[in-house]
Amino acid sequence: MLSNLQTVQVNQNLKKLLVDREEIVAAVVTTLDGHLCAMNQRESYPLERLATMGSTLMSLGDTITAELKMGHCRNIISENEAGIIAFMHINESLVLVTMTQNLNALGLLLASSRKCA
Numbered sequence: 001m002l003s004n005l006q007t008v009q010v011n012q013n014l015k016k017l018l019v020d021r022e023e024i025v026a027a028v029v030t031t032l033d034g035h036l037c038a039m040n041q042r043e044s045y046p047l048e049r050l051a052t053m054g055s056t057l058m059s060l061g062d063t064i065t066a067e068l069k070m071g072h073c074r075n076i077i078s079e080n081e082a083g084i085i086a087f088m089h090i091n092e093s094l095v096l097v098t099m100t101q102n103l104n105a106l107g108l109l110l111a112s113s114r115k116c117a
Contacts, residue, residue: 002037014040017098017116023105024112025083028097029090030055037094045099054087054097061087075110084109090117 002010014027018040026041030051039047061073075088083101086109090096098113 007038010038011040013116014038017112018042021108021112023100023102023108024098025101026050026097026099027113027116028054030095030097032059032093032095050085050097054095058087058089058095075113077106077110079103079106086110086113088113088117 010029014029017027018024025043026045026047027039028036028047028051029038030036032055034052034055036048036051039051041047057076058073061076065071065073073089075086078085078087083099083103084106085097085099086106087095087097088110096113096117098109098116100109102108
């Protein structure tokens with residue numbers, strides 16, 4: 001888990017991400033074991049559940065890439081009818097999950113998320 005100071009800093013970074021990029025509608029930082037550390041959103045989404053699913057998905061990505069000897073899993077992208085969700089490692093123990101409803105914003109989502117991470 002994060003210290004109180006780290007949590008404040010992460011929340012500030014997530015808020016700045018949403019302010020700087022209007023296309024990003026939600027951002028979550030979670031531990032690899034699924035504990036929600038920080039979140040920010042423009043609308044109401046079930047982000048607590050997303051934190052758990054995001055950590056599970058990144059663990060699965062890590063397992064797949066290790067099995068295939070492809071190095072470390074950097075990110076996982078879920079392209080959907082109503083938007084895109086990006087899951088990426090911040091470090092060995094934290095995952096950043098970001099979401100956009102703009103189907104044409106994959107590059108922006110990934111670039112902005114990497115910069116935030």
